[in-house]
Amino acid sequence: MPAMKALLSTLWLALACGSVHTTLSKSDAKKAASKTLLEKTQLADKPVQDRGLVVTNPRAEDVVLEHRSYCAAKARERHVAGDVLGYVTPWNSHGYDIAKVFGGKFTHISPVWLQIKRHGRELFEVTGLHDVDQGWMRTVRKQAKGLRIVPRLLFEGWSHEDFRSVWDSEDEIEELSKTMVQVAKSQHFDGFVVEVWGQLPGQEHIGLIHMLTHMTEALHQARLLAILVIPPAVIPGTDQLGTFTVKQWEQLAPMLDGFSLMTYDYPTAQQPGPNAPLSWVRACVQVLDPKAQWRSKILLGLNFYGSDYSASRGGREPVVGARYIQTLKEHRPQMVWDSQAAEHYFEYKKSRGGRHVMFYPTLKSLQVRLELARELGVGLSIWELGQGLDYFYDLL
Numbered sequence: 001m002p003a004m005k006a007l008l009s010t011l012w013l014a015l016a017c018g019s020v021h022t023t024l025s026k027s028d029a030k031k032a033a034s035k036t037l038l039e040k041t042q043l044a045d046k047p048v049q050d051r052g053l054v055v056t057n058p059r060a061e062d063v064v065l066e067h068r069s070y071c072a073a074k075a076r077e078r079h080v081a082g083d084v085l086g087y088v089t090p091w092n093s094h095g096y097d098i099a100k101v102f103g104g105k106f107t108h109i110s111p112v113w114l115q116i117k118r119h120g121r122e123l124f125e126v127t128g129l130h131d132v133d134q135g136w137m138r139t140v141r142k143q144a145k146g147l148r149i150v151p152r153l154l155f156e157g158w159s160h161e162d163f164r165s166v167w168d169s170e171d172e173i174e175e176l177s178k179t180m181v182q183v184a185k186s187q188h189f190d191g192f193v194v195e196v197w198g199q200l201p202g203q204e205h206i207g208l209i210h211m212l213t214h215m216t217e218a219l220h221q222a223r224l225l226a227i228l229v230i231p232p233a234v235i236p237g238t239d240q241l242g243t244f245t246v247k248q249w250e251q252l253a254p255m256l257d258g259f260s261l262m263t264y265d266y267p268t269a270q271q272p273g274p275n276a277p278l279s280w281v282r283a284c285v286q287v288l289d290p291k292a293q294w295r296s297k298i299l300l301g302l303n304f305y306g307s308d309y310s311a312s313r314g315g316r317e318p319v320v321g322a323r324y325i326q327t328l329k330e331h332r333p334q335m336v337w338d339s340q341a342a343e344h345y346f347e348y349k350k351s352r353g354g355r356h357v358m359f360y361p362t363l364k365s366l367q368v369r370l371e372l373a374r375e376l377g378v379g380l381s382i383w384e385l386g387q388g389l390d391y392f393y394d395l396l
Contacts (some may be wrong), residue, residue, distance in 0.1 A: 017120055022130040024171060036329075038066040039058065039067070039325075040068060041125075043072040046071055046386075047070075047205065048265070048395065051066070054364050054395075055363075058344070058365050060331075060334075061328075063354065067389040067391055068391070069391060070390045071394050074394070076143070079105075080374075080396055083347050083379035084106045084375070084379060084380045085107065086106050086382045087110045087111075087382065087384035088110070088267070089380070090131050090388025091382050092384060092385075094386040095387075096133070098134070100139055100143055104174075105393060106144065106147060106396075107146070107148065108190075109149050109150070111131070112152045113128045113131040113152070114129070114151050115134055115153070115155055116156070117157055117158075125179070129187065129244040131236075133388065134188065137149055140188075148162050150192055152229075153192040153193065153197055156194075163199075163207065164204075167208065167210050167211040170214075175184060180218070180219065181224065183317075186306075189224070190225055191226055191227065192224070193228075194200055194212070194227060194231075196228075198243070205248060212226075213252075216256055225258060227258040227259065228252065230244045230259050230264065232261065233287040234280060234284050234287055235286075237240065237266070246290070247291075253293070258298075259298055259299060261288070261298055261299060261378075263281045263284050267316070270314060272359070274338060276303060276341075276343070277341040278368060279340070281300065285378055296378070303394065305383070305384075305387040305388075306361065309357045310356050324358070324360045324389075325389075327358060331349075342369070344365060344366075345358060353392075362387070363392070367395055
């Protein structure tokens with residue numbers, strides 16, 4: 001992707017050299033500070049699509065004004081044909097409210113609650129159950145009929161020896177699966193989103209597939225769902241294939257209920273750039289399933305967070321909605337549309353922190369990705385609901 005590399009180099013050069021055309025002068029900054037940007041508190045009678053807000057040239061003041069104002073009348077109305085999974089985390093509690101208000105737009109909600117640990121031969125424990133909120137689960141299900149709650153399950157603290165011991169023993173796999181089923185039934189879950197693939201080198205994946213196969217069979221026998229988190233099929237910034245291959249996809253796709261594809265976090269911390277360039281997102285799907293045989297099981301990853309790059313520190317910090325809005329208020333930057341990546345970014349300068357470039361999703365960048373998902377015949381997985389802006393959900 002030569003053009004993408006050229007863009008990244010240009011952005012980094014702008015940061016390092018200080019040629020930032022979107023930064024307010026000192027006199028402009030004083031004038032801006034004297035006028036506080038307004039935020040609507042009332043809900044809208046029309047969705048963002050009908051309010052002229054899904055544009056390539058949004059103004060900072062319009063984003064600040066409108067971001068809380070979603071259309072309440074259509075809060076449960078779906079616009080996405082495929083499955084939509086939304087992650088919710090305890091550290092961004094606004095996501096719990098989002099799931100209650102917009103539950104009808106999702107097919108699956110995945111609270112990031114659980115870890116499974118191995119304490120010895122055939123001894124497994126699911127931890128994190130203190131985070132489970134049964135009242136919230138009942139409320140979400142009441143608001144959205146048919147919604148499945150599938151907590152993420154992380155294999156925490158597992159060594160290579162733990163994995164090998166399990167997949168070399170049918171008794172171990174059976175006990176692991178039994179533990180998962182028992183927890184799901186006792187806690188009224190509909191299944192799990194399993195995150196384990198990235199913990200092992202490529203040569204170990206044969207055993208992992210064996211374990212996942214039997215685990216999925218046990219969950220299905222109990223009428224529970226099994227969704228697997230998978231890395232991008234193309235390594236970011238390269239043309240190299242990722243650690244989840246087409247062969248492995250063809251082995252697991254007929255069996256599992258879905259795959260949460262991590263199509264975000266494209267740039268490195270050392271070089272600013274878009275979170276998920278559109279051409280790369282497309283390639284990750286097409287490389288994984290070139291024949292489009294199981295596309296409906298792919299849940300295309302959408303980031304509802306952004307990244308802030310600092311020239312002085314040379315690093316990257318994650319940005320959630322509240323910080324993004326605060327930055328827009330303080331600096332009123334000019335937002336730039338990168339037509340190749342299909343993302344917005346802006347440049348600004350802190351009084352003591354030097355020059356920055358910030359990327360964060362906009363209505364337009366999200367709409368383009370929803371159109372891509374529709375074209376490719378895939379669903380969506382959103383990381384995560386507490387990090388986005390409320391009016392994003394009008395699009396789903």
